[in-house]
Each structure stands twice: as C-alpha cells, then as structure tokens.
Amino acid sequence: MKRISIFFSIFFSLIYFSSIYPWGEKGHALIAKESFKALHYEMIDFIHYADIVISKSSDPDKRRPYTPGEAPKHFIDIDFYNEFIEARMITDIDSLKKVYGDSIVVEMGILPWATLQTYYKLVESFKLQNPDSIIYYAADLSHYVADGFQPMHATINYDGQLSNQKGIHSRYETIMFNKHLSEIQRVISPRYAKRIENIQSFIFDYIYASSFYSSLVFEADSIAKNISQKQQVRVKTKNSFSIFATLLFSELTKGAYPLTNFFLPIKSTLFYLIEITSNSEKLENQIIYDDKYYELLWFRTKDMTISRAEKAAEAIASLYYTAWIEAGKPKIPKFNEPNYYSNDNNISH
Numbered sequence: 001m002k003r004i005s006i007f008f009s010i011f012f013s014l015i016y017f018s019s020i021y022p023w024g025e026k027g028h029a030l031i032a033k034e035s036f037k038a039l040h041y042e043m044i045d046f047i048h049y050a051d052i053v054i055s056k057s058s059d060p061d062k063r064r065p066y067t068p069g070e071a072p073k074h075f076i077d078i079d080f081y082n083e084f085i086e087a088r089m090i091t092d093i094d095s096l097k098k099v100y101g102d103s104i105v106v107e108m109g110i111l112p113w114a115t116l117q118t119y120y121k122l123v124e125s126f127k128l129q130n131p132d133s134i135i136y137y138a139a140d141l142s143h144y145v146a147d148g149f150q151p152m153h154a155t156i157n158y159d160g161q162l163s164n165q166k167g168i169h170s171r172y173e174t175i176m177f178n179k180h181l182s183e184i185q186r187v188i189s190p191r192y193a194k195r196i197e198n199i200q201s202f203i204f205d206y207i208y209a210s211s212f213y214s215s216l217v218f219e220a221d222s223i224a225k226n227i228s229q230k231q232q233v234r235v236k237t238k239n240s241f242s243i244f245a246t247l248l249f250s251e252l253t254k255g256a257y258p259l260t261n262f263f264l265p266i267k268s269t270l271f272y273l274i275e276i277t278s279n280s281e282k283l284e285n286q287i288i289y290d291d292k293y294y295e296l297l298w299f300r301t302k303d304m305t306i307s308r309a310e311k312a313a314e315a316i317a318s319l320y321y322t323a324w325i326e327a328g329k330p331k332i333p334k335f336n337e338p339n340y341y342s343n344d345n346n347i348s349h
Ligand SMILES: [Zn+2]
Pocket: 022, 060, 061, 074, 143, 147
C-alpha cells in the first residue's frame, strides 16, 4: 500500500512539476523550431544555429528560481492597468514607473521590456559576430516572445485565482498543450519573417491580444468543468524526498545541462523544491481533471491555441530577421558543434 502511495505521489508530482515551465518545455521547443522554418534563405548561416537555440529555448525558465530579477520577465498582468483597459497603455517603462512606482511595475511583470531589451542584445550580438551571445539572446528572445503569446501570461488572473479556477494556467498551457502537441505540430505553418517597423508596439500588440484571449480560456475552463465528470482527485504529496528525486530525475533526463556541471541541476532542483514546498496549498491540493475536461478545453481553445503558437513562431522569426537587418546584415559566424554549451563568460551582457 505504501509503495502504491509513493508511486502515486511521484506520478502526480511529475504532472505537477511539468507545469513549472510555461508553454511547457516542449511547447517552447516547438515554437522555436517553427520560427527557424520561417526564416529566409539569406539567413542560412543563422539557420545553422537552430538546434542549439531550440535546445536552450526554455533556459530562462530554468534559471528563474536562482536568478534575481528573472521571474518578472516572463509575464505582465497588463489588465491591472486602467490605461490598458482604456486602450491608452503607457508603454514606456519609465513613464509607467512614474505613475505606479518601481515595485508595482516589477510586481505586475516586465515581459514586454525584457523582450525589447533581449532584442537589442541580439542586434548587438549580431554586430559583434559573437556566436555565444547570438545563441544566448536568440534563445532568450524566442522564450520571452513565446511567453508573450500565451494568454495566461498577460492577465492578473493568471492562474484563475480570482475566478475560482485555480490551476488553469498549467491545465491550459502544459497539460492540454502537451496532450495535443503532435496535432499542433502537424498543422502549424508560420508565414515567412518580415521586417518589423516598430519593435515596441509590435510586442505590445501581441501582448494585448493575449490578454483578450485569456477570457476565452476562462470561459472554456468553466464550461469544461461543468460538463466533465469533475473527477477531482486530491493528492497529498508530502514526501519531499520523493519530490526532489522525481524533479532531479526529470531535470537530468532533459539533457539540458553541461555534463561537467552536475551541481547546476541539483541547485536548480533545490530552488524549485523550496519555492513549491513554501506553498502548502499548491503542494497538498493537486486536483486532477479527467480526459473529458481536457477534451472540452481543447475543443473551445484549439483554434486560438494553434494560431497563437503559429503567430509566436512568426514573431520570433521576424524579430531575428529585423535584428539582423538592424545590425547591418553582418556575416554570421560559425560555432562549434556538437556538445556545444554556451559559456556565460563569453557573452556580452
Ligand atoms: Zn517563461
């Protein structure tokens, strides 16, 4: 009996921990991969970076637990601001801070400005013809743009906590998305990259759209919950060691860490554990929804979800293309493959 309960505790913690990475790691990789398909042949030297950039497209999520200042870069609760509701959002961060103060602006998330800053870093990296920096910022840009296309990253009700729909964030973006990953992969077809005139307003425009789409997700969740069997299993996962072991195993099998630095996945895992165990509600009340629920959630959000993933890939490709043009279309250098791991010391921060 005890073994069974340990098995279930590991199983459900796996489900839970898969929700740590927004869009899921697979979702980010899929979007990153599609973005390279949307690049023009004139960027062929950069297209050769595809595999390494794709493999690093979830790095910002991985470093989030132990990197100060990283967490607010992944979202913006844009509907917190009246200016947004009234279609006159203050898009300049300094002006916004003047109205709301530094800490509020950071608390509400700084995704658009983090994206913008990463874009400029990529321009600089192209100019410097520095492969390490190009890889680092191309992967980061891919991540932040993909986050910006995810409706749950652009609303103050980001986990349904204000509408009694707690957990919708990971139900939508990770569990549902992963269930339909191959279908999404089959139909997704981004258009070719195009030059962007105004980077800042381009970024804000797709974030506005994400925020509007969040109500579609909330509505789908309510309907799906009402119709489905409400097969909700409360799982208590109090065994910290089994959670740690499960998470560490899942980190290691991703193969995303340099083999020479075994301490890094352990450190990352420990930080997750502290973050999660500090929230006893999260830990003790995992509610598992049945297949019918996910079928209905997908039925109502499928078109929007595929379109957001497709548009995210297009946007990433267009930002790569525009960054390269802005850098003066320099020759893109080769880098050493395989087993290439970017070394932070080589990156021009
Ligand atoms: Zn993220």
